[in-house]
Amino acid sequence: MASHRQSDGGPPPLRRRPPPCVLLLRHPPHFALLDRPLPEDRFRFLRPGDSPLPFDDFLATDDARSAEAILTSQGVPVTADILQRLPGVRLVVTTSAGLNHIDLAECRRRGVAVASAGEVYSDEVADLAIGLLIDVLRKVSAGDRYVRRGSWSSEGEFALGSKLGGKRVGVVGLGRIGLQVAKRLEAFGCTVSYNSRTKKPYVSYPFYSDVHELATNCDALVICCGLNKQTHHMINREVLLALGKEGVIVNIGRGSIIDEKEMVQLLVQGELGGAGLDVFENEPNVPEELLALDNVVLSPHTAVFTTESLSDLCDLVVGNLEAFFSDKPLLSPVLDE
Amino acid sequence: MASHRQSDGGPPPLRRRPPPCVLLLRHPPHFALLDRPLPEDRFRFLRPGDSPLPFDDFLATDDARSAEAILTSQGVPVTADILQRLPGVRLVVTTSAGLNHIDLAECRRRGVAVASAGEVYSDEVADLAIGLLIDVLRKVSAGDRYVRRGSWSSEGEFALGSKLGGKRVGVVGLGRIGLQVAKRLEAFGCTVSYNSRTKKPYVSYPFYSDVHELATNCDALVICCGLNKQTHHMINREVLLALGKEGVIVNIGRGSIIDEKEMVQLLVQGELGGAGLDVFENEPNVPEELLALDNVVLSPHTAVFTTESLSDLCDLVVGNLEAFFSDKPLLSPVLDE
Numbered sequence: 001m002a003s004h005r006q007s008d009g010g011p012p013p014l015r016r017r018p019p020p021c022v023l024l025l026r027h028p029p030h031f032a033l034l035d036r037p038l039p040e041d042r043f044r045f046l047r048p049g050d051s052p053l054p055f056d057d058f059l060a061t062d063d064a065r066s067a068e069a070i071l072t073s074q075g076v077p078v079t080a081d082i083l084q085r086l087p088g089v090r091l092v093v094t095t096s097a098g099l100n101h102i103d104l105a106e107c108r109r110r111g112v113a114v115a116s117a118g119e120v121y122s123d124e125v126a127d128l129a130i131g132l133l134i135d136v137l138r139k140v141s142a143g144d145r146y147v148r149r150g151s152w153s154s155e156g157e158f159a160l161g162s163k164l165g166g167k168r169v170g171v172v173g174l175g176r177i178g179l180q181v182a183k184r185l186e187a188f189g190c191t192v193s194y195n196s197r198t199k200k201p202y203v204s205y206p207f208y209s210d211v212h213e214l215a216t217n218c219d220a221l222v223i224c225c226g227l228n229k230q231t232h233h234m235i236n237r238e239v240l241l242a243l244g245k246e247g248v249i250v251n252i253g254r255g256s257i258i259d260e261k262e263m264v265q266l267l268v269q270g271e272l273g274g275a276g277l278d279v280f281e282n283e284p285n286v287p288e289e290l291l292a293l294d295n296v297v298l299s300p301h302t303a304v305f306t307t308e309s310l311s312d313l314c315d316l317v318v319g320n321l322e323a324f325f326s327d328k329p330l331l332s333p334v335l336d337e
Numbered sequence: 338m339a340s341h342r343q344s345d346g347g348p349p350p351l352r353r354r355p356p357p358c359v360l361l362l363r364h365p366p367h368f369a370l371l372d373r374p375l376p377e378d379r380f381r382f383l384r385p386g387d388s389p390l391p392f393d394d395f396l397a398t399d400d401a402r403s404a405e406a407i408l409t410s411q412g413v414p415v416t417a418d419i420l421q422r423l424p425g426v427r428l429v430v431t432t433s434a435g436l437n438h439i440d441l442a443e444c445r446r447r448g449v450a451v452a453s454a455g456e457v458y459s460d461e462v463a464d465l466a467i468g469l470l471i472d473v474l475r476k477v478s479a480g481d482r483y484v485r486r487g488s489w490s491s492e493g494e495f496a497l498g499s500k501l502g503g504k505r506v507g508v509v510g511l512g513r514i515g516l517q518v519a520k521r522l523e524a525f526g527c528t529v530s531y532n533s534r535t536k537k538p539y540v541s542y543p544f545y546s547d548v549h550e551l552a553t554n555c556d557a558l559v560i561c562c563g564l565n566k567q568t569h570h571m572i573n574r575e576v577l578l579a580l581g582k583e584g585v586i587v588n589i590g591r592g593s594i595i596d597e598k599e600m601v602q603l604l605v606q607g608e609l610g611g612a613g614l615d616v617f618e619n620e621p622n623v624p625e626e627l628l629a630l631d632n633v634v635l636s637p638h639t640a641v642f643t644t645e646s647l648s649d650l651c652d653l654v655v656g657n658l659e660a661f662f663s664d665k666p667l668l669s670p671v672l673d674e
Contacts, residue, residue, distance in 0.1 A: 033497060123502045127525060131477050134468035138643070140636060144478040147635040148628050152621040158637040160370060163645035165460045187524035188464060284489040291485050298484040299477060300495040306475070308500035 019044045020325045023067035023086070026076040028095045028317065030310045039318050043325075045071075059085045069321060074098060080106035091324045093317055097121050097177075097304070098254060099334060100227040115320040118332030119176050120312045121304040126180030128303040129222050129252045130188075132276025133169075135297045136248050137162045137220075142294040162246070165189035170218035172211060172235070173225025173253065174200055181222050193217065196225075211235070215242035220250065227254035237262040246273045252303045255281040264289050267296060278303045356381045357662045360404035360423070363413040365432045365654065367647045376655050380662075382408075396422045406658060411435060417443035428661050430654055434458050434514075434641070435591060436671060437564040452657040455669025456513050457649045458641040463517030465640045466559050466589045467525075469613025470506075472634045473585050474499045474557075479631040499583070502526035507555035509548060509572070510562025510590065511537055518559050530554065533562075548572070552579035557587065564591035574599040583610045589640045592618040601626050604633060615640045 021044045031038055038045055046067055051058045058064055059082065068088050072078055074096035080103045083089060090112055092102060097117045107114050135141050138161040146158050169185050171178045171194040182192045182205060193206040195214045200207070208214035211234060215221060221243060225231050235249070235258040243249060249272065251258055260281040266272040267290070274295035280286050283301055290296050304313075319331045358381045368375055375382055383404055388395045395401055396419065404423050409415055411433035417440045420426060427449055429439060434454045444451050472478050475498040483495050506522050508515045508531040519529045519542060530543040532551045537544070545551035548571060552558055558580060562568050572586070572595040580586060586609065588595055597618040603609040604627070611632035617623050620638055627633050641650075656668045 029494065123526065124500055127471060127501045128475055128477075130525075131468065131471035131475055134464060135472065135477055138465055138468055138639065140465075140468050140472055140634065141478040141481040143636045143639055144634050145482075147623055147637050152623070152637040156621075157366065158639055158642070160647065161639060161643045163461055163643040164464045166645070184521075184524045187521045188467075189460065284493075286484055286489070297477065297481050299480045300484050300489040302475065302480055302495055302498060305495070306498045306500040308503070310497065 020068045020321075021046055021063075021066045022069045022071050022321065023048070023064065023089070025070055025072040025078065028071065028073050028314075030095055030313050030317075034307070034310055034314060036311075036314055039321075043321060069093065069324065071095075071317065071321075072101070075101060078102045078107075083107065083110055083112060091115070091321075093320050095313055095317060097125070098226055100254065104334070113324065113330060114334040115324075115330045115332050116334050117304070117313055118316065120316055120332075121309050122176040122180050124306050124309045125177045125224075125252050125303040126184060128278060128299065129177075129181050129224070129250055129276075130184045132250045132252070132278065132297055132299065133220060133222065133248065134164060136250070136274040136276045136295065137164055137167075139294070141297050145294075167191070167219040168193065168217060170194060170208070170214040170221045171205075172196075172214070172221055172223045172257075173231075174203065174205075175224065175226075177252070178222075178224035179203070181224055197230075212239050212242055215239045215247070218243065219246065220248040223249070223251040223253040223257050225253050225257065227257055231257050233257070233259040235259065235263070237266070240266050240272050243272060245271060248274045248276070250276040252278045255279040255283065260287065267293055357405045357658075358383055358400075358403045359406045359408050359658065360385070360401065360426070362407055362409040362415065365408065365410050365651075367432055367650050367654075371644070371647055371651060373648075373651055376658075380658060406430065406661065408432075408654065408658075409438070412438060414438045414440075415444075416440055420444065420447055420449060428452070428658075430657050432650055432654060434462075435563055437591065441671070450661065450667060451671040452661075452667045452669050453671050454641070454650055455653065457653055457669075458646050459513040459517050461643050461646045462514045462561075462589050462640040463521060465615060465636065466514075466518050466561070466587055466613075467521045469587045469589070469615065469634055469636065470557060470559065470585065471501060473587070473611040473613045473632065474501055474504075476631070478634050482631075504528070504556040505530065505554060507531060507545070507551040507558045508542075509533075509551070509558055509560045509594075510568075511540065511542075512561065512563075514589070515559075515561035516540075518561055534567075549576050549579055552576045552584070555580065556583065557585040560586070560588040560590040560594050562590050562594065564594055568594050570594070570596040572596065572600070574603070577603050577609050580609060582608060585611045585613070587613040589615045592616040592620065597624060604630055 019042055023046045048055050048058050067086050069091040070078055070089055071093050078092050083106050092112055093115045143158050146152055165188055168191045171182050174194045174196045185192050195208045195211045240263055264287045276297045278299040279301055286298055323330055356379055360383045385392050385395050405425050406428040407415055407426055408430050415429050420443050429449055430452045480495050483489055502525055504527050506527045506529055508519050511531045511533045522529050532545050532548045577600055601624045613634045615636040616638055623635055660667055
């Protein structure tokens with residue numbers, strides 16, 4: 001990451017032209033959370049909220065049409081319509097690792113470059129995935145509730161957990177995050193296998209082209225893939241049933257990769273053993289039924305949220321903008337896949 | 338573990354003498370939790386609770402004095418007095434890895450063999466240690482509470498966590514469990530160092546002979562040592578202050594290794610960053626002040642409690658009794674240290 005960190009004196013000023021205009025579809029909360037200002041001296045950040053016009057009318061203003069880049073975050077879409085109406089835009093930077101809010105096909109068609117959070121979050125997300133898996137198997141959050149409500153002293157010993165070592169864990173999506181999850185699982189003595197669009201030549205874990213078959217051969221699944229048309233509701237009722245009554249699912253990808261309604265029903269009925277969920281289909285709303293279950297751990301989409309990763313992310317966002325407008329390669333370009 | 342598992346037909350009966358008498362100081366909950374009977378066909382288990390006499394008087398009966406072995410658990414002491422009054426006892430088996438409830442010096446003096454849980458629990462305990470560390474740093478249990486009480490949808494984004502990777506973690510006690518903790522920490526990109534009675538020749542982690550010095554050089558401590566006179570309140574106010582405002586302590590050893598009162602005060606005052614605690618000084622009582630803190634995770638002494646480890650433990654207990662009374666080596670003898 002050192003390559004895009006600012007040196008003490010900051011990078012040389014971008015000469016020969018006025019500061020490039022960056023449309024802030026949403027002020028990235030990462031900067032605010034760290035009390036870190038945007039580099040207003042080197043870019044002109046345009047905030048639709050500062051205009052009295054409705055967003056749709058705002059897009060038609062000369063000001064909006066002067067934008068050369070868009071900075072956005074997870075959940076704030078960059079649609080084909082926006083891109084068509086802002087023909088000056090040549091770069092989209094998102095603070096997320098996921099890209100499902102950006103019309104990548106339209107970007108590609110228009111020659112708009114896209115930069116993402118890249119690998120900034122991989123370790124954090126993998127750490128939380130393992131934390132959620134341990135928590136579900138060993139009932140950590142449930143045990144914490146047990147102690148806090150006074151049940152340990154009044155009701156005696158707490159329920160038995162299940163051992164992580166020896167478990168067959170399937171990693172769904174063996175990208176940057178999935179590989180980090182697999183590495184950690186090995187240290188716990190788990191047997192790792194995976195499902196992915198294509199077999200990876202550089203790993204020796206068993207590959208299953210079919211996620212249902214993976215689930216049949218696993219005690220737990222960790223969802224690490226991105227959300228797209230192919231992965232939407234990929235973890236359906238049949239996959240969850242294949243995982244079984246003792247099976248555990250961990251999701252640090254996107255909520256809609258799992259058919260949430262079916263998952264909730266199976267958890268309530270005891271047809272699925274447990275779940276550790278950082279993401280949900282309709283955030284921040286969590287299905288009411290889950291709130292009463294002791295075999296689920298509910299996390300408010302915090303997989304990427306550490307002080308360290310936000311700081312790295314802010315460096316990366318600014319670094320990508322600076323690189324692009326200095327005609328240098330993006331630090332974290334989104335690869336065509 | 339296979340060596341002490343029963344074959345289908347069971348081991349050959351112990352011939353030439355009546356079944357050895359085993360004093361059950363406490364029925365090991367492990368068997369009950371798994372609905373598994375004790376091997377009453379091969380041993381005569383003597384339960385003090387079956388006698389109308391007070392325990393002290395019971396020890397004077399011929400029945401008690403016929404005991405050749407004692408089976409006990411954590412928290413049920415085997416004192417010098419008991420051993421002196423039951424001169425026929427040649428073996429003490431405990432279901433725990435910790436040995437602080439057994440007068441080892443008296444056992445040694447009397448030539449009484451001692452068998453413990455050995456390595457049965459090491460993986461489980463190390464897994465929970467890592468789970469607690471991730472939970473404190475990434476606020477998993479606190480996040481789960483945040484979701485369950487509806488705060489995510491009403492109050493918005495949850496607090497930032499702290500990254501595990503890159504943290505300097507000190508392992509206090511690099512025995513079987515400590516080594517497993519260290520191995521897992523490495524997979525998360527942590528820098529491991531340790532404190533132990535003696536420097537271990539077989540590891541390359543930096544060694545600190547002084548636990549205060551270790552704390553000064555670490556972001557987190559994981560307590561993995563046994564409780565004895567030397568380690569009682571070893572983690573005192575000074576050590577905790579050296580760990581600091583961002584520092585995290587995880588205890589899966591015994592509660593009294595930490596000066597709990599001081600720890601609680603420092604946590605409340607914000608002088609210590611957080612704590613993941615599976616053990617407490619006065620179990621099952623947990624200091625009231627901790628119940629209100631979001632930077633602590635409270636676990637009801639479950640580190641060893643998985644279905645898998647209890648099953649292995651039951652095999653080991655029976656295996657140790659059978660080995661001893663067949664004049665074979667114990668499966669998990671306690672080594673003189």
